[in-house]
Amino acid sequence: MKPKLSVQQNEHIWQLMCEKMAGIISPKDLRYLEAAVPKDEFMQEALQTLAFALGDEEDLDLDRLQHDDEWNNILHDIRPHSPEHITATPSFRPGKLMAAAVVAGLILSGAGYYYFSRGTAPHAASEHVQLKLASQRTIPLPEHPSLISLGDVQLYNGAQSLHFDAKDAFNVSGQHTLIVPAAKDYKVILADGTEIWLNADSRLRFPFSFNGNTREITLLNGEAYVKAAPDPSKPLIIHTPQSTIQVLGTEFNINAYEQDKVKVSLVSGAVKMNAGQHTTIIKPGMEAVYTAGKGLITQAFDPGKVLSWRDGKHFFVQAPIAEICTILGRHLGVTAVVDSGSPAQTKHFSGMVDKHEPVEAFMEGLKNAVNIDYYIDDNGVLHFR
Amino acid sequence: MKDDRQLLRKLKKRDPNALNDTFKQYRVWLLMVAAATIPDVDVSDKAHIAKAKKMVEDFFIECWEQQLFKHVDVPLRTFLFRAFTERCRKQHALHPVIP
Numbered sequence: 347m348k349p350k351l352s353v354q355q356n357e358h359i360w361q362l363m364c365e366k367m368a369g370i371i372s373p374k375d376l377r378y379l380e381a382a383v384p385k386d387e388f389m390q391e392a393l394q395t396l397a398f399a400l401g402d403e404e405d406l407d408l409d410r411l412q413h414d415d416e417w418n419n420i421l422h423d424i425r426p427h428s429p430e431h432i433t434a435t436p437s438f439r440p441g442k443l444m445a446a447a448v449v450a451g452l453i454l455s456g457a458g459y460y461y462f463s464r465g466t467a468p469h470a471a472s473e474h475v476q477l478k479l480a481s482q483r484t485i486p487l488p489e490h491p492s493l494i495s496l497g498d499v500q501l502y503n504g505a506q507s508l509h510f511d512a513k514d515a516f517n518v519s520g521q522h523t524l525i526v527p528a529a530k531d532y533k534v535i536l537a538d539g540t541e542i543w544l545n546a547d548s549r550l551r552f553p554f555s556f557n558g559n560t561r562e563i564t565l566l567n568g569e570a571y572v573k574a575a576p577d578p579s580k581p582l583i584i585h586t587p588q589s590t591i592q593v594l595g596t597e598f599n600i601n602a603y604e605q606d607k608v609k610v611s612l613v614s615g616a617v618k619m620n621a622g623q624h625t626t627i628i629k630p631g632m633e634a635v636y637t638a639g640k641g642l643i644t645q646a647f648d649p650g651k652v653l654s655w656r657d658g659k660h661f662f663v664q665a666p667i668a669e670i671c672t673i674l675g676r677h678l679g680v681t682a683v684v685d686s687g688s689p690a691q692t693k694h695f696s697g698m699v700d701k702h703e704p705v706e707a708f709m710e711g712l713k714n715a716v717n718i719d720y721y722i723d724d725n726g727v728l729h730f731r
Numbered sequence: 732m733k734d735d736r737q738l739l740r741k742l743k744k745r746d747p748n749a750l751n752d753t754f755k756q757y758r759v760w761l762l763m764v765a766a767a768t769i770p771d772v773d774v775s776d777k778a779h780i781a782k783a784k785k786m787v788e789d790f791f792i793e794c795w796e797q798q799l800f801k802h803v804d805v806p807l808r809t810f811l812f813r814a815f816t817e818r819c820r821k822q823h824a825l826h827p828v829i830p
Contacts, residue, residue, distance in 0.1 A: 361812040368760035370732070411759045411780075418788050420754045421747055424795045 356500065356511075359383070360493065473527040477501070477508070480520025487532075499554050507533040512555050519557075524550045526568070529679030529701065531656070536563070538575045540582060545569035545655050546701075547603075547676045556580060569601045571656060574615070589621035589636055598628075599652055603676075606638035611647045658701040664694045667730065674708075674728065677701045682728040690718045690730040732756060735807040742800040742807075753807070754791045761787045761815055790815055 362379045365371040371379070475487040485494060487503045494501040501510045508524070526532045526544045533543045537555045544550055548568020556562075561577070564585040574582050574593045582593040586602040589610075596615020602608045610619055611633035618627050621636035626644060628634050633647040651661040660677050662669060667690045671682040677699055684690055693716060699708055705728060709720045719731040733752050741749030765783040794800060794814065803810045 357813075358809075361809065364760060364764045364812070365808065367763050370757070370760055411762060417754075417758060417784060420788065420791055421751050423788065423792050424747060424750065 355382070356493065356502075473530075475527065475530055475532045476525045478523040478525060480522055506531065507535065509535040510537070510554060512537065519553070519555075521551045521553055521564075523566070524552070528676050531658075536561075536575075538577060538580070538582075540575045541573040543571040543656055545571075565600055565602050567602055567605075569599070569603060569655065571597070571599045571653065573597045588638060589619055592618040592620075601652075607636065609633055609635045611649075611652045613649065613653070654698075660699045660701070662698070663696045665696070666694055667691060670695055673699050674705060678705050678708075680705045680728050681726070682730070684730045688718070688730045693718070739800065739803060739807045743803075745798075747795075750791065750795055753811075754788075757808070757811055758784075758787050758791075761790065761811065764812065764815060787815075790818060793818075 359379060359382055362371060362375050366376065366379065474489075477485040477487055479485065479496070485496075485501070487501075487508060489505055491505060492503045494503060499510055499512045501508060524532070524534055524544065526546060526548045528547050531543065531545050533541060534550065534552070535541050536552055538561055540561070542550060542563075545568055548570060549566040550568075550570065551564040551566060553563075559580060561580050561582045562585065563583075567587070572584065572593070574596050576594070578594075584591045584593065584600065586600060586608050588602070588606065588608045591600065591610060594616050596617055597613040598615075598617055599611040599613070600608065601611075608621065610617060610628060612628045612630050614630050616627060616629070618625065619634050619636070619642075621634075621642055622638065624636065624642040626634050626642055628644065631646060631649075632644050633652070634642060634644045636642045654661060655677075658677075660673055662673060665673075667684050671684065674680045674682045678701055695712070695716070697711070697715075709728070712718055713720065720728060721731060722728050733756060738749050738753050738756075742753065762780075762783050765786050766779075799814065800810075805813075
């Protein structure tokens with residue numbers, strides 16, 4: 347794993363970045379900043395965004411901002427003598443403080459650089475990945491890098507990943523839920539270094555710190571690829587609605603998209619899975635499929651197909667049209683319906699959806715292969731004709 | 732540019748000119764810290780800039796009136812940065828801007 351900077355170091359670097367922006371950084375600090383930044387992926391990204399914002403920004407005119415007559419004369423606003431008199435009136439200048447409170451925010455944000463560039467995002471309509479805290483507060487995790495301070499915990503939101511630092515592990519408690527919407531995917535690095543890639547339309551519950559004898563997290567729904575950090579003294583246990591998976595330093599995929607089914611595909615290491623009344627140990631190259639009411643089977647799997655979602659490719663085999671509609675919604679964010687009387691209703695399909703291609707590319711392929719026509723209506727809904 | 736250590740020494744002695752010098756030297760920097768710290772601040776919006784300027788002014792006035800420079804034992808910039816961002820956090824807790 348890449349070396350992580352401490353919360354204090356990060357705060358100091360953030361300070362120096364702002365000094366650099368304002369042109370007041372000392373040569374010594376500038377050298378330190380330039381040496382420290384390459385150590386941290388997030389900081390690198392933030393600094394690049396900063397360089398871009400400053401190089402291309404006419405609104406941010408430092409000379410104009412520094413200009414005297416735009417600022418109040420601070421000497422007129424202070425009472426230079428008899429400070430004792432001031433402490434006797436604690437509620438000074440309420441008007442000014444209230445105004446300040448209105449604009450004050452919590453987020454210490456690399457995203458701030460972004461706000462310098464051009465106001466709001468052009469694609470603001472698309473849904474963000476979100477973190478719902480145990481306190482029920484929801485934190486958006488936008489696609490530009492940001493640093494979010496939550497009291498004892500600092501969150502580092504990279505372009506498509508999240509990691510965090512807890513100042514005092516025992517001060518932070520509760521289970522938080524990471525919510526990945528349709529057409530997105532996202533990676534989170536847990537307190538122990540375990541990496542979890544979440545596919546579109548997935549929810550993962552996890553704590554900021556593993557304080558007990560086990561490391562327990564829950565995949566509430568969706569699909570996850572897990573690269574577990576080994577720690578024999580604290581087994582990693584992953585719950586899904588239908589099963590419990592115990593992990594020993596290993597890489598595997600969990601698919602829990604369907605309510606009554608869970609599929610665990612093991613790449614390396616060993617995994618013990620409990621589902622219903624059944625228990626099985628999965629070996630590398632094999633997957634266990636549990637279907638409620640039907641039981642547990644193990645079979646070989648094709649890593650090229652099962653794991654390819656991390657590259658944006660989603661394979662399906664002999665899938666009915668309803669499943670195709672679900673896949674288009676989940677991975678491309680396109681609502682698809684089947685018009686009554688369409689020949690698609692009785693057909694089964696095998697193939698692949700690539701989330702980096704427009705939906706038209708997929709549909710044209712389908713049209714050529716199985717002669718099923720389509721159109722997109724005024725509301726952007728795709729119809730199989 | 733004035734030397735931080737000298738400024739801090741004078742601030743501890745409650746020299747108002749040192750406050751004015753510090754304010755002039757660091758107000759644009761803290762304005763940026765405010766703009767970068769607070770979500771939804773748009774630097775091309777004059778009203779946003781005006782509010783952020785007021786925050787910086789209020790911050791210096793508060794430091795002076797509550798004699799916050801007296802016990803500073805870190806470099807001046809570090810103190811200004813920490814106290815200013817801390818102030819943002821506290822005020823946010825009372826009047827959250829984001830949901």
